[in-house]
Amino acid sequence: MNPKIEKLAKDIEKTKAKIAEQQARLQDLEKQKTELENTDFVAVARSYHLTPQELAEFLKTRQMASAQESSPQEQEEVHED
Structure with a gap:
């Protein structure tokens, strides 16, 4: 080679x-x-x-609030229907 x-x-x-x-x-x-x-x-x-349960509840609440804040256009579209 x-x-x-x-x-x-x-x-x-x-x-x-x-x-x-x-x-x-x-x-x-x-x-x-x-x-x-x-x-x-x-x-x-x-x-x-925080207890593990309190922490889980806090995170779940925070996640739901974050999801609501991130989609204001989606909320407007729902109100228009």
Whole structure:
């Protein structure tokens, strides 16, 4: 086989290995970030001394309020019918 082709094939394999290594590193970093964010969320929830049920109710209420705020046009369309 042509030596240039062999060299390129080796470079391709080497590059693929580096990419795989960096993708694994990226996944690990994203996992660490998520874990730190979750820790922060738990700390905030605990600072309010909420029970898990109270927290769930608060989040549910907040989600419903957010959904209502985000769709004022939809509310106008309903009133027009």
